[in-house]
Amino acid sequence: MREAWNLFFSPNASVKDKTAAVENGAQYELMIEVWAKAPKAAALRVRIDDVAFTSDLDATVRYTLFSHGRQVGPAGPGKSVRQNSTWKLSFKTVCSLTRYGKDVPQVAVC
Numbered sequence: 001m002r003e004a005w006n007l008f009f010s011p012n013a014s015v016k017d018k019t020a021a022v023e024n025g026a027q028y029e030l031m032i033e034v035w036a037k038a039p040k041a042a043a044l045r046v047r048i049d050d051v052a053f054t055s056d057l058d059a060t061v062r063y064t065l066f067s068h069g070r071q072v073g074p075a076g077p078g079k080s081v082r083q084n085s086t087w088k089l090s091f092k093t094v095c096s097l098t099r100y101g102k103d104v105p106q107v108a109v110c
Helices: 002-008 015-020 025-037 091-100
Strands: 044-053 058-067 070-083 086-089
Touching: 002 015, 002 044, 002 086, 015 025, 025 091, 044 070, 070 091, 086 091
Parallel strands: none
Antiparallel strands: 044 058, 058 070, 070 086
């Protein structure tokens, strides 16, 4: 699970890799691509503070975001889901992160 979160926030990960780290990510690739290329979003790094498994397929993730070594925004609860035997960031969590990217198109389900 931490691997998916770290991959999503990695400056070295490709859009394809970031998309693969998100629940149903292929459906939302354009949104993820624009977010990943936005300078403010691209500077974000994540620290996973706590994980609480709510079922075999869901977990609540308490995380803190940093930009250039400084904490940004409030620490957030997010979600991870297990999809095809792989833990991923929940799509709703990714939706909540779009505020960190300028002109990131949110899909209607956000």
